[in-house]
Amino acid sequence: MKIKIVYDNTAYRDDMKADWGFSAYIEDFKLLFDTGARGDILLSNMEKMSIDANDIKEIFISHGHWDHTGGLGELLNQNNELPIYVPFSYKPKAKNVVSIKEATKIHDNIFSTGELAGIEQSMVILDGKKAIVMVGCSHPGVRRILEEARKFGEPYALIGGLHGFNEYEVLEPLEMIVPTHCTQHKKEIKELYPEKYMEGGAGRIIEI
Numbered sequence: 001m002k003i004k005i006v007y008d009n010t011a012y013r014d015d016m017k018a019d020w021g022f023s024a025y026i027e028d029f030k031l032l033f034d035t036g037a038r039g040d041i042l043l044s045n046m047e048k049m050s051i052d053a054n055d056i057k058e059i060f061i062s063h064g065h066w067d068h069t070g071g072l073g074e075l076l077n078q079n080n081e082l083p084i085y086v087p088f089s090y091k092p093k094a095k096n097v098v099s100i101k102e103a104t105k106i107h108d109n110i111f112s113t114g115e116l117a118g119i120e121q122s123m124v125i126l127d128g129k130k131a132i133v134m135v136g137c138s139h140p141g142v143r144r145i146l147e148e149a150r151k152f153g154e155p156y157a158l159i160g161g162l163h164g165f166n167e168y169e170v171l172e173p174l175e176m177i178v179p180t181h182c183t184q185h186k187k188e189i190k191e192l193y194p195e196k197y198m199e200g201g202a203g204r205i206i207e208i
Ligand SMILES: [Zn+2]
Pocket: 021, 022, 065, 067, 068, 136, 137, 161, 181, 182
């Protein structure tokens, strides 16, 4: 599984632009998870990582906050047929919107936790028995998200924004933690789990 972080508050590579927001491209499924805050930055960062926007087959939006949905318009301008999986509370103006309320299988090996706490869904990618959990801001709380994700498989990796999360023991069973975007306690997570921790940032390629 190859996951490319294309939009993040920090840049992993010098040529990539850092900006507040988050987006990652799941290459194996040609699926874009969230779209960052600005379409121009999203597209130019994608280009630098050799991702052709025309190759994107589907978009998963974690929640309706601007720093996750800002690039959506630009992508739909290029292809307004793209299926967009959104949590129930977010209603984008688009042709092919799939609104998700309950935990759902989207298609083979891609699942949604369903909308949690009335705001956000997380995505679970199954790679064999490994469940990779992708999060936007973790507004419903990491503990809750991992509990819901466990319905589909034992969480192996957690990738995305963790906000003010500090119940560090919840991360113990994971093999890989990539805290990005709004995560406030990266330093503590890195100190507690140095062998599981991976630095995020725009330009980072995660291979699992
Ligand atoms: Zn955010």
